[in-house]
Each structure stands twice: as structure tokens, then as C-alpha cells.
Amino acid sequence: MIKGELAKRIYKSDTDWGQVQRQITLPWGQAARISYRNVTMRLGRAMITGAGIVLGIAFLTSVWTSKVAQEGITAYEARSATAISADETAIAPGAEEAKAEEQARAARQTWLVVMSLMVSAVGITNSMLMSVTERFREIGTMKCLGALDEFIVRLFLIESVVLGFIGSLVGALLGHGIMLLVYVAKQSGVAAMMDWGQMLVYILIALGIGIFLSLVAAVPPAMRAAQMPPAAALATEV
Amino acid sequence: MARIECPECGHVEETTGLVTICPNCKADLRNVMAEMGHRRETLREVTGDDSMTTHEFIVRTKDLHKIYVMGEVEVPALKGVEVNIRRGEYLSIMGPSGSGKSTLFNMVGGLDKPTKGTCFIEEVDMAQLDAFELAWLRCRKIGYIFQTFNLIPVMTALENVTLPMIFAGMSSDEMMERGALLLDLVGLGDRLHHKPYELSGGQQQRVAVARSLANNPAIILADEPTGNLDLQTGKEIIDLLKELNEESGVTVISATHDLKMIDVSDRVIHIRDGQIERVENRADIDLEVGTLGV
Structure with a gap:
């Protein structure tokens, strides 16, 4: 089946490698290509992992949207109130109480956000852990083919950043959109009252948190897998 | 500036670089270099250039022990x-399951570390290699074939074959060309862009054979390559390996309990309970097979 000529060509073609022959590399471009392929080919797994991020970030942005909208409304009302009662010097009764209540509400919201982020972080970690574990054999194979530990980590790093970015983008838009709709239904013209610069900052922070969470969740298990001796990684049954 | 003294003729070479052959008597100076701390460079010299690798034994193990703690x-x-494997040999390691042949395979392939003893590839002690050197060795010197094929499921046949070439830093064009050539060589020239799940077991193993040849290794290590294949397909893979062995002189080391392997092996090492039971040479086997009427 093997033609002698063909075999000869194959075994000759290494002579002109020259300097290249002395290295082991995984260029970022190739790594990105492989990671992208991993995400698209395992879309189901990627979506489960992504869903955790989407939900967590959606909740976060919805809370922040509500905060910005509420502040916008309060500021608007305050402006109209001062316009109406410009010459009234007395402070409206109950302002102190309202302020205290506002503070309590903010504290409650912070608590909710922290809790929900922790829950989604656990979810993401679990999902990432699964996705690394089911690829132990693949990791072992790559190491047999000459991959260094950091190549494996690099692949998972890119993958989790991509997943984290897409997941938190979708989550941020979702959470923001839904909460905005709720406020529009409650009070028309709320969009004009909101501080959009502030909102954008919040959305960017949410994106950052989402990417950070998925990184933190994926890289430690990937590192652990990368450091396993290939024989052990290959022997794992999933 | 380093002084390198030739152990054969006493010639002293002063150099800042590497000298692996004595300019006076052409003696091998790699061991001298190794002792002087040129470990990595020496390895590269040893493994990088086939014209200089003249060792009779490509793989040598010494008092190899492995203890698993359960x-x-x-x-x-x-x-x-203790095994000595000659360059260009087709060697089968036979034994029942649990006899330790896969463990030996892992030691020789640098996939696991021995508990005691040493394993040399082209006279390089594997225990002395760091992670980079080991990866280098796996990438360029050894081609692996597994019972379960172990192709990357999300990649096409061509991408699977070119993966080790990416690690070896080959250019994209060259990679594609060589990948296609290798797949053509194993008879899959028309299946370049098929995913592993679109291929039969035999075809997947052919892709694995092509992949093992990616960086023109000196050794092909096959762990039960026919274990998951039917009789006919298994025979085809064995023939393919034998042809590669004869055409290119690549050393084939195969752990197996497939008796079909005996026909093509130059030597068969029988392992039982973690020890070498007996070693058979080609000639003896021919006789035995003859009497068995296989």
C-alpha cells in the first residue's frame, strides 16, 4: 500500500527544517483556532457553562439597572420638587426616614448581588471542572504529541475567556433589557432620566466580573490536568 | 570558553559552542558535553540530527521498577x-493483561516515571530531562499509537495529523502539505476533512498512524494498536506498521497480545508478572509458527 517513492518523500522532508527543529511552540493564533473549535464543536457543554455566567451576570446587571433607574427617577423627582417648592425653605418631612430606607435597600441589594455571584461562581466552577475532567484523555494525548503544560492551560484560558465574554455579554444585555422594560412599564420616560454613562460603566464592570469568574473557575482545574503525567491522564475513564 | 578533552585521543578542543565529535579522532564527545552541564543542548544534538545518532540501541532500560500505590x-x-532495543527493529512486547507491558510502554515513552531504574532513549537518561525536554522528545522522537486511537474528537483527520507539527513549529503551508501526504500514505487521502466519528475504527487508527509519523520520529510506540479492531483491520494496521518499519527504518515497539504481530516482529519479548519471561528472535518464531500451522 505504501509506495516507496511516497515514503521516501516523507522521510526526506525534514532535512530542510533547519533552525525550526529546535523548538516546541503553540502560537497564540493556532491556540485560538483550536479553542474556538472546541467551543463551537462542544456547543452543548459550552452553553451549559455559559448559562451559569449568563444568569449570574444577568442578575447583577438587572440589579444595577434598577439602581441607576431608581436614582434617575429620584433625581428627576427631586428636581421637579425643588422647581415646585423653590421658595419653601423647610425640608420636606420624612426626608431623613426616606434616606435611611434608601440605604437599607442598597445594602440589601449588595447582599443579593454578592450572594448571586457566589452561587453562579460555584455553578461555573462545577461546569468547567466537568468539562476539563471529560477531556483528561484529550489533554493526555496532547501531551504525548509534545504539548507543554502551559499549552494546555493556554487552550483552556482562551476558551474560558471567550465563554466568559460571550456569556456575560448576553447576560448583561438580558438583565439590563428586562429590568429596563420593567421600569419603562412602571414609569414612562425613565430612559431620559437615567445616567447612561453610569449604566455603561456598570455593564463593563459586569463583563469584567463575568470573564474573571470563568477564568478563575477554569484555569485551576486545567492546570491540575496539565500537570498530570500523560499516562495518568490517558488512563482516566470518563 | 570551555575545554573539552577527548576521552579517546586526548585532543583538547577549546570552544564556546558545542562539539559532539572530536575533530581529531571523530570520537563521540556527547557524554563529555553532558557531564559539563550541556544537558539540554546535548539532548538536542543527540536527538536532532540523525546522522550523528549511531548508537546501536535506540532504547535501553536498566533495572526498571514501577510500583503503583493503590x-x-x-x-x-x-x-x-532490562531491555535493549535496536535501531530499526520491529519489537513486540507480549503478555497477558496486567503483566506490565503497558507500564513498560509508558516508561519507554516518557509518559510516566519509573519508581526505580532508568530508561535511556538514544543514550539519554529520561529521568534527567526537564518538562521541556520531555515534551521535545515526545514531539519529535516518539510517535504514539494507542488502543483507543486517542484522536482529538473535535478535529478533522488532517488537523489531528498536523497537531504535533504545530508544536514542532512547522509553517502552516508545509504542515498542510505534509499532513495530506501522510494521510495519503496510510490510504486516507480522500478523508482529510472527516472528523474521527465519521471514520471507522480502522480508519481512525490509520489517522493515528499518520499522526505518529508527523515529526518523523525515530521510534513508533504502539500500545495494543489492534486491540479495538477486527481481525482484518488489525492485520492491515500491522502490515502498515511493518511497511513503515521496512521503508523508513523507524523503530517500532508494540505492546500487544495479538498473535498476528508475531509474524512481522523481529523480536518478541514476553512479559509476565512485571518481569521478562523470555525473548524470542525472528528465526525461532518462524519455526514455532510453522509447527503451529498458523
Whole structure:
């Protein structure tokens, strides 16, 4: 089946490698290509992992949207109130109480956000852990083919950043959109009252948190897998 | 500036670089260089240039022990195995399951570390290699074939074959060309862009054979390459390996309990309970097979 000529060509073609022959590399471009392929080919797994991020970030942005909208409304009302009662010097009764209540509400919201982020972080970690574990054999194979530990980590790093970015983008838009709709239904013209610069900052922070969470969740298990001796990684049954 | 003294003729070479051959008497200076701390460079010299690798034994193990610790119990898998494998040899390691042949395979392939003893590839002690050097060795010197094929499921046949070439830093065009050539060589020239799940077991193993040849290795290590294949397909893979062995002189080391392997092997090492039971040479086997009427 093997033609002698063909075999000869194959075994000759290494002579002109020259300097290249002395290295082991995984260029970022190739790594990105492989990671992208991993995400698209395992879309189901990627979506489960992504869903955790989407939900967590959606909740976060919805809370922040509500905060910005509420502040916008309060500021608007305050402006109209001062316009109406410009010459009234007395402070409206109950302002102190309202302020205290506002503070309590903010504290409650912070608590909710922290809790929900922790829950989604656990979810993401679990999902990432699964996705690394089911690829132990693949990791072992790559190491047999000459991959260094950091190549494996690099692949998972890119993958989790991509997943984290897409997941938190979708989550941020979702959470923001839904909460905005709720406020529009409650009070028309709320969009004009909101501080959009502030909102954008919040959305960017949410994106950052989402990417950070998925990184933190994926890289430690990937590192652990990368450091396993290939024989052990290959022997794992999933 | 380093002084390198030739152990053969006493010639002293002063150099800042590497000298692996004595300019006076052409003696091998790699061991001298190695002792002087040129470990990595020496390895590269040793493994990078085939014209200089003149060692008779491509793989050598010395008193190889491996003990697996399972909870409280220590299970010895290898008990002092010594094998010398010649360059260009087609060697089969036979034995029942649990005999330690896969463990030996892992040691020789640098996939696991021995508990005691040493394994040399082209006279380089594997225990002395760091992670980079080991990866380098796996990438360029050894091609692996597994019972379960172990192709990357999300990649096409061509991408699977070119993966080790990416690690070796080959250019994209060259990679594609060589990948296609290798797949053509194993008879899959028309299946370049098929995913592993679109291929039969035999075809997947062919892709694995092509992949093992990616960086023109000196050794092909095959762990039960026919274990998951039917009789006919298994025979085809064995023939393919034998042809590669004869055409290119690549050393084939195969752990197996497939008796079909005996026909093509230059030598068969029988392992039992982590020890070498007996070694058979081609001539003896021919006789035996003849009497068995296989």
C-alpha cells in the first residue's frame, strides 16, 4: 500500500527544517483556532457553562439597572420638587426616614448581588471542572504529541475567556433589557432620566466580573490536568 | 570558553559552542558535553540530527521498577525489566493483561516515571530531562499509537495529523502539505476533512498512524494498536506498521497480545508478572509458527 517513492518523500522532508527543529511552540493564533473549535464543536457543554455566567451576570446587571433607574427617577423627582417648592425653605418631612430606607435597600441589594455571584461562581466552577475532567484523555494525548503544560492551560484560558465574554455579554444585555422594560412599564420616560454613562460603566464592570469568574473557575482545574503525567491522564475513564 | 578533552585521543578542543565529535579522532564527545552541564543542548544534538545518532540501541532500560500505590497496597507492575532495543527493529512486547507491558510502554515513552531504574532513549537518561525536554522528545522522537486511537474528537483527520507539527513549529503551508501526504500514505487521502466519528475504527487508527509519523520520529510506540479492531483491520494496521518499519527504518515497539504481530516482529519479548519471561528472535518464531500451522 505504501509506495516507496511516497515514503521516501516523507522521510526526506525534514532535512530542510533547519533552525525550526529546535523548538516546541503553540502560537497564540493556532491556540485560538483550536479553542474556538472546541467551543463551537462542544456547543452543548459550552452553553451549559455559559448559562451559569449568563444568569449570574444577568442578575447583577438587572440589579444595577434598577439602581441607576431608581436614582434617575429620584433625581428627576427631586428636581421637579425643588422647581415646585423653590421658595419653601423647610425640608420636606420624612426626608431623613426616606434616606435611611434608601440605604437599607442598597445594602440589601449588595447582599443579593454578592450572594448571586457566589452561587453562579460555584455553578461555573462545577461546569468547567466537568468539562476539563471529560477531556483528561484529550489533554493526555496532547501531551504525548509534545504539548507543554502551559499549552494546555493556554487552550483552556482562551476558551474560558471567550465563554466568559460571550456569556456575560448576553447576560448583561438580558438583565439590563428586562429590568429596563420593567421600569419603562412602571414609569414612562425613565430612559431620559437615567445616567447612561453610569449604566455603561456598570455593564463593563459586569463583563469584567463575568470573564474573571470563568477564568478563575477554569484555569485551576486545567492546570491540575496539565500537570498530570500523560499516562495518568490517558488512563482516566470518563 | 570551555575545554573539552577527548576521552579517546586526548585532543583538547577549546570552544564556546558545542562539539559532539572530536575533530581529531571523530570520537563521540556527547557524554563529555553532558557531564559539563550541556544537558539540554546535548539532548538536542543527540536527538536532532540523525546522522550523528549511531548508537546501536535506540532504547535501553536498566533495572526498571514501577510500583503503583493503590491506597494502602503497593502493587508492583514492573520488577527490574532490562531491555535493549535496536535501531530499526520491529519489537513486540507480549503478555497477558496486567503483566506490565503497558507500564513498560509508558516508561519507554516518557509518559510516566519509573519508581526505580532508568530508561535511556538514544543514550539519554529520561529521568534527567526537564518538562521541556520531555515534551521535545515526545514531539519529535516518539510517535504514539494507542488502543483507543486517542484522536482529538473535535478535529478533522488532517488537523489531528498536523497537531504535533504545530508544536514542532512547522509553517502552516508545509504542515498542510505534509499532513495530506501522510494521510495519503496510510490510504486516507480522500478523508482529510472527516472528523474521527465519521471514520471507522480502522480508519481512525490509520489517522493515528499518520499522526505518529508527523515529526518523523525515530521510534513508533504502539500500545495494543489492534486491540479495538477486527481481525482484518488489525492485520492491515500491522502490515502498515511493518511497511513503515521496512521503508523508513523507524523503530517500532508494540505492546500487544495479538498473535498476528508475531509474524512481522523481529523480536518478541514476553512479559509476565512485571518481569521478562523470555525473548524470542525472528528465526525461532518462524519455526514455532510453522509447527503451529498458523
